Amino acid sequence: MKASLYFLLSVLLLSLMWAGSLAGAPQPDKAPDGEEVYKANCTRCHNTPPALNQRQARVVVSHMRVRANLTASDANAVMHYLVESARSN
């Protein structure tokens, strides 16, 4: 079991190194793009964003912030994106 665990941790470490190499150089602080945050986080489980008004979006995004481990900035960006997306549709 010890060998399996070390092998698994090695695979995990290599995967993180690969993903980290794709992450790119640090960029100046800027507000996260809501659509980009939604596509990076929410589409891991969901498909098209649901049509929510602002009051609904606040609550649903709070729920998803806990479930998907989002930062407050990302959650706020997703909420704005969902509201604007619903308005434009």
Next chain:
Amino acid sequence: MKGDRKKVRLAMNLQSAFHLLLTIFVATASMLAQGQSGGSGPANQTSPNLEKGVPPIPIITGGIALNTSFDPNETVIGPVVAPIILVPLGRHALIESEFEAKSEVVHTGGSFEPVTLEKGVEYAQLDLFLGKYLTLVAGRYATPFAIYKERLDARWIRNLPAEPLIFGVGDNSSNGGMLRGALPLSSGAQLTYSGYFSALANNQFAGSERQTGLRTGLFFPGPRFEAAFSFNRRLGAERFNNYGVDFTWNARSVPLDIRSETLISEAAGYGYWVEAAYRLSSSRFSKWLRRSQAVVRGEQYFGPRVAMDTGLEMPEGDANRIFTGWNYWLTDSVRAGVAYGRQFGAEDNHNIWTLGISYRFVR
């Protein structure tokens, strides 16, 4: 005997190391949360188009699903109803709860078996948002071991109706407390973490085991890749450790999602599953096909070398399984699916056909 002592020492060392890691994460997250809570930044920016001061409202959401599975020996019809209620308490707290009721109508040997109905509270928790990067969860919550239970278990989310062979380890809820969140390490990486403790509860609808553990990982928004490590220590009559690793990758250039979990547990066994889902959303497909998704999952399970009464619902012996499925979104909220699976096992070797439909609602 000497080997047993070494194993016990290793388990204790690993347990101490992970508890120390958990403490460090919590302390770091708390300090960062306190340091950032009053500062300016993206979290405090509001869109000029949104009405300020609009209070949130309680919401009922959730899903209803109906799955039917066929194999040579039996047919099972399984309806599931899972309402979720979300009640905000201002802007810094949320009460959320999911109740699940599922039934099985089994037809085998030419007759119907008595219908079973299982009811339970999946979670009933109070979330306190303590700053940008830290959330305190108290109450009953889905145990954060790997990803399937927390993110993929919902019938309207999972790509295939059947749960993975190794899901028995993670298929439970905890009653206690949890600290969780995400810390930005740079513009291209985030550290996600969840640390928890659960007390023993013998309630019929909200029971839980005494256990502790953590899940921590790195998420890279650029390549949309997450890898995480889970540790779980059961503290019941039988004490044992479970280790898990999970990966999620949502490719940018093509609508392809790849997920994987691995389990290492001396008590519960060893196994993994890998699932790939491809959404036919490209414009080169017909309008009808663009609402479709093709899924394939391969999995293996190897039983524990030493039998132990873990109380977990794991396969009875070594098993291999492969599934292929096709999902179709009738609307954004209604999804139908068909899946074919083949299980290869020493004592259980059969085909599995599944039809299902699910509906997700938000009110």
